[in-house]
Amino acid sequence: MKNDSVQIAGTVATAEVPEIKMSGRWNSWCVVYAPYNASVKEQIVVSVLIDANNDWEWYAPYAANIVMQGYFNNQSYEEAIVELGFSEIAELKDH
Numbered sequence: 001m002k003n004d005s006v007q008i009a010g011t012v013a014t015a016e017v018p019e020i021k022m023s024g025r026w027n028s029w030c031v032v033y034a035p036y037n038a039s040v041k042e043q044i045v046v047s048v049l050i051d052a053n054n055d056w057e058w059y060a061p062y063a064a065n066i067v068m069q070g071y072f073n074n075q076s077y078e079e080a081i082v083e084l085g086f087s088e089i090a091e092l093k094d095h
Helices: 059-073 077-084 087-092
Strands: 009-016 026-034 044-053
Touching: 009 059, 026 059, 044 059, 059 077
Parallel strands: none
Antiparallel strands: 009 026, 026 044
């Protein structure tokens, strides 16, 4: 996860959605914390779960990165996605 303003550490995973009618859909999740090298009292933790997503669209890490960008730089959602270069996510907001 690339973020020039804060060092982020964490993990990502997927799990297949069990219902037959949802075959081919996956739960995408991640848990991250930052700043990576700060004391525990200075860190925040973000957990994101995207339910029944495609197996090729990993939006959970993007969402966590947007939260971290906004929090550590006092930015709005719109400012954070522009700063991170996530134009494809900006387009999804209107759907």
